[in-house]
Amino acid sequence: MSDSTQQLPPGWTAEWDVDNQTYVFVETATGRAQWEHPDGGVSATGPPAPEGSPPTHHSTKRRQYAAGQTQAYYGGGDALAAPSFGGAPPPGGQLFTPGLTAENQFAQQQQQQQQQPGGAPYYGQQAEPDYINHPPYQQQPAYGQPPSGGGVGALTDQFGQMGVGGTKPFQIYTTNLLTSPPDPRDLEVPPPEIRLPAGAALSQSPYSNSHYSYQRSTVNALPNSGSLVSKAKIPLGLVITPYRSVKEGEEPVPVVTDQVIARCRRCRTYINPYVSFIDGGSRWRCCMCSMTNEVPQLFDWDQARNQPGDRWARAELNHAVVEFVAPTEYMVRPPQPAVYVFLIDVSHTAVQSGMVATATRTILENLDRIPNGDERTKVALVAYDTSLYFFSIPPGTTESSMLVMSDIDDVFLPKPTDLLINLNESRAGLESLLGRLNDMFQENHTIGSALGPALQAGFKLMAPIGGKIIVLSSSLPSVGGGSLKNREDPKVLGTPKESNLLQAASPFYKSFAIECSRAQVTVDMFLFSAAYQDVATLAGLPHYTSGQTYFYPAFNAARSEDAVKFAHEFGEVLAMPIMLEAVMRVRASRGLRMSSFHGNFFVRSTDLLAMPEVPTDTSYAIEIVIEETITAPFVVLQTAVLHTTCFGERRIRVITTALPITSNLSEVFASADQVAIATLLANKAVERSITHKLEDARDAVLNRLIEILQAYKTSMTAAGAGASAQLTVSDNLKMLPVLVLGLLKNVGIRQSAQIPPDLRAYAQALLTSLPSQQLIPYIHPNFYSLHNMPPEAGTVGEHGIILPPPLPLTSERLERHGLFLIEDGQTIFLYVGRDAVPQLIIDVFNLPNYDVLRGGKTTLPLLDNPFSQRVNAIVQKTREMRRGVYYPHLYIVKEDGEPPLRLWALSGLIQDRTDVLPSYQQFINQLKDKVNGSGY
Structure with missing residues (x-):
């Protein structure tokens, strides 16, 4: 019997539990029990945890603190002058209550501190930003406390961690798509909440699961087996935007x-917040592979203040999205x-379009915005047509010299120095060069490109350093x-061979x-070409x-709209924080594998x-495969x-998402x-459109939607495998058919046999890089009625400019x-109707009537009347409300105006029939037939 069993408090007995290979201590008056492992550490109060459940967190073993810390925690006198948990020490310098485990005393002191009047509020009391989608937290310990042990609460907690009675089950509501x-507005609703078992996270922090704008799963209750995935037919995957921009008022990512x-x-x-501490907090158990690891010696040490720190306040235990400053290893x-x-194209076409002048002016205006926090940023300019033009800028001068390389078959650097220059040291010369570059090639008649x-x-x-090449x-x-x-080749468009052009x-x-x-x-x-550019x-x-x-097709800076759009987007790219030398890996709990x-x-x-x-604001999609049956509760x-910041610091951004497991x-x-x-x-x-054919890509998307609807009908409705007069799906998926229709019409x-391959290829680049916040409107546009919008629309509300209510995407609303x-x-x-009253045309466009209004790309005038100001505010809000650098063009479309422009605008109303593509109602009826088994 260990020393612990020889020094039992009065009223306790001890016996050896053969099955669990541990001592069991029982308080005779209450029946409360504790288990002690053979290494001498009492591990938990309450009944023993079943195999596979998350470990408990209590132990009588002392935490192995860094040198000099032990006295501060356990000793007396001056060592306690600044205890890490705040507040004055108890009389006599006694920091811990005798008879309680160290971890329970931590909890006790945290509780006392929170009850003190005027004390700092704990995390859970802070106001949370509106944009955070909180996971539903069950009754958990106060922030800063380990889960408490003992009695019925511990028993409930154990069952909660097994998913027995600890998690509120999802309620499923069925919707008939036909009616x-x-x-x-359903697309503005956050995804279904993540309902983790009680006590899954170490802390009660509302940030302990990642917000869906960083990382979102296709299902928020993960099937426990591959066979359940096969039944549901819902593709398993993650959509990750690791560096989404942080707007004003949002919580920045905490940095350790x-x-x-x-x-x-x-x-x-x-x-992360889902590990568990054992052995008195000196070790932690991995939430993915259950490996036991030593807690680093300095984990509980506040290096800034050179005193003991509060482990439970560490960002990585409270935040699912966190960034570490990496050590040299x-x-x-x-x-x-x-x-x-x-790399700036200075051929005749580029100069005449105004691209060169706009680009150089934008670089010049944004030199101060280029990331240069450590003053080490380097830049170089290389111009090209059918030759290459290098520019040497000696530091500290306004002079520069041009070196021309006509032999482009064997490219070499004509000078070893002063081509790649320090932005600070050669700023004057760079500014001078940018101011003159367009004029230097103004008379250039060379046509061709040595890209x-x-x-x-x-x-x-x-190459020796790395960085970013920006090609114009x-x-x-x-x-x-x-x-x-x-x-x-126009003859290829719309045929199976079209995919070759992609x-x-x-x-x-x-x-x-x-x-x-x-x-x-x-x-x-x-890319700016008016002709084919591949x-x-x-x-x-x-x-x-x-x-x-x-992509800026047919760019012409003489049109101010073209110049403004390019200058805005190029300037935002230059100012974008740059994360260099990065590698990304996604890890998952046992039984899951990232497949593609x-x-x-x-x-x-x-x-x-x-x-x-x-x-920033670029997303990645990763498919997940379940390789074995998952028995864990989550x-x-x-x-x-892992990356290098633009101010020369190696960092690791970590994004953690916990999902409950279900067999339902x-x-x-x-x-x-x-x-x-x-x-x-x-x-x-x-x-699929690139590796196979466009038709295969469309079929694959449509078939997946049909499979999901069939699986729902078969498993979740009374119709089962038989025919049904309804087309049903769960309420949270009711917008999926219209999103798929929008994707098929993108x-x-x-x-279509009318889409130029350059436009199609650029659209595909957007489909694979836009974050969901930008991708969804790209496949399901927004449609507003402005002439009769509510009086508050276009005015400033609590969250900025108020937008009108969105309309269904059908021309029936025009x-x-x-x-x-x-x-x-x-x-x-x-879109302006042909019978628009003259006063509306006057108020918005400053023109006398509809007949003199011209369609096409335009800039909306800001006039001295409330309606003009509201419409301008809505346009401005539309340009600014999403993450990303994009600055949309504005087109005026007249109802009886140019047919191509009108068709382009109305193609956004995806619920209408267009070309060979069905209307939404036709699409739903086709889906119903195929789900019922006919024609599929």
């Missing part, structure tokens, strides 16, 4: 700066400076490596992209180097995603992105996230006397 037209990083020795999971080399190399050699030159400039190109690459031919025409760009990825170089493409091939560079593609990956990156090994740069998925099919359906499903299906459709995969707005996040249309 419930889609309501656009002390470089104390606790990771599982076996599976390398980062410590996370670095292959010291953090490199941010590097920007601009491939220019890329090789840019790569040689920055106005024509099809025509000379040197990577030259392309015009393969646009595949890369030359292996040069993919090979070059992989070389860039190895050297930590990313490529952003800004976006499908050129977009491969950003795709494999984790960059972005931006969608987005802009290069898969370096089976599950390691190489990202030379991580842009699982954890953790995304980790109704809970799988009731917890499904229709927005995440649509995002995953969009990514899968684009990939330019990226739509059945009125001949009305003014309507249709927008998809990329373009805004103001």
Whole structure:
């Protein structure tokens, strides 16, 4: 018998439990029990936990604190002058109550502190931002306390962790799609809540599960087996936006700066709110593989104050999204400076379109916004037509010299220094060059583009360091490596061969992209051509180097709208925080595997995603496979992105999501996230359209929707496998059919013989990179009536400008006397009815009547009347309300105006019949027939 059993308090007895290999201590008066493991540590009060349940957190073993800490915790006198939990120490310097375990005394002191008047509030009392979607927390201990042990509460907690009576089950509500037209407001509803078992998280923090804007799952109650997934037919996957922008009023991601990083020795999971502490807090058990790990010595030490710290206040135990400052062992080399190399097309076409003047002016105006916190940022300019033009800028001068390279077959750097310059040291020379660059090539009559050699030159400039190449190109690459031919063929459009136009025409760009990825170089493409530019091939560079593609067809800076849109988006890209040298990996609990990956990156090994740069507000979709039956009550998925910040610090962003496990099919359906499903299906459709055919991509999306509806009908309704007069689905999935219809009608995969391949390829680039917040309006636009909007619409409310209520996407809502707005996040249309009253035209457009109004791209005047100001406010809000750099063009569309523009605008009303594509009602009826078994 251990020492613990020889020193029992009065009224307790001890006996050896053979089954559990532990001592059981029983308080004779109450029946309360404690178990002691043979190593001498009392592990828990209450009944023993069943096999596989999360471990309990109490122990009499002392925490092994850092040197100098023991006296502060357990001693007396001056060591207690500043106890880590705040408040004065008890008389005589006694910090802990005799007879209680150390962990329970921690809890006791936290409770006392919270009850003291005027004390700092604990986390759960703080006001939470509106945008946070709180997981439902069961009765949990106060923040800062480990779960309490003992009595009935402990028993309830144990059952809760097993999923027995501790989690409120999902209520499923069935909707008949035939009689419930889609309501656009349903897309603004957060996804179904994540209902974890009681005590799943260490803390009561509302941030202990990741917000869906960072990471969202297609189901928020994960099936416990692959067979249940097969029954539900809902695709399993994650949609991750690891660096979504943080807007004013939102909580920033907390940063752990002390470089104390606790990771599982076996599976390398980062410590998070779902681990559990054992052995008096000296060890922690991994929530993914159950491995027991030592708690780092300095985990409970406040390095800033050089005194004991409060473990339960550490960000990584309270926040599911957290960033660690990494120690040197996370670095292959010291953090490199941010590097920007601009490759500017200066051919005749580029100069005449005004692209060169707009680009150089935008760079000049945004030099102060380029990330340069550590003053190490480097930049270089390389101009190109059929030759390459390098610019040497000596530090501290306003002078620069141009070096011309006409031999583009063997690209080399004409000068070893002063081509890649420090932004601070050579600022004056750079400003002078940017001011003169357009004039230098104003009379350039060269037609042609040596884009491939220019890329090789840019790569040689920055390969030793890494960074970002920003390409501005106005024509099809025509000379040197990577030259392309015009393969646009109207006869191929709408045929099975069209998918060939969406595949890369030359292996040069993919090979070059992989070389860039190895050297930590990313490529952003800004494309401006009025003619065919082969976006499908050129977009491969950003795709494999984790960059972005931006497309401005027929750009002409003489139109102020074109210049403003490009300058705004280019300026935002320059100002974007840059995360360099990144690798991303998603880990999951035992039984789950990441099976396929969608987005802009290069898969370096089976599950390691190489990202030379991580842009903000870019999303990635990952499919999940359940490999074995899961017996745990919940699982954890953790995304980790190791990167270098633009101010020279190596960091790890960790995003943790915990999901409950269910064996109940109704809970799988009731917890499904229709927005995440649509995002995953969009990514899968684009990939399939490139590897197979566009028709295959459309069929795959449609068939998956039919399978989900069939599974619901068979398993969840009285009709079962028989025919039904209804088409039913769970209420939280009722917008999925209209989202799928919008995806099928999107330019990226739509059945049509009229869509130029460049526009289709660019739409596909958007479908695979936009975060859900931007992707959903892109496939399901917003439609507002402005002429009769509520009086508060367009005015400032509690959350900014108030938007009108969205309308169903059907032309049945159009009125001949009305003014309507249709927008998809990329373009805004103001649709004006032919019978619009003159006063409306005067108030909005400052024109006398409808007849003199001209359709097309425009800038809306801001007039001195309330209606004009409200309409302008709504347009402005539409441009600003989403995350990302995009600045949508505004088009005026007249009801009897140009047919192509009118058809383009009305194509956003996806519930209408267009071309060979059905209306929503026809689509629903087709789905009903196929779900009932006819024609499928």
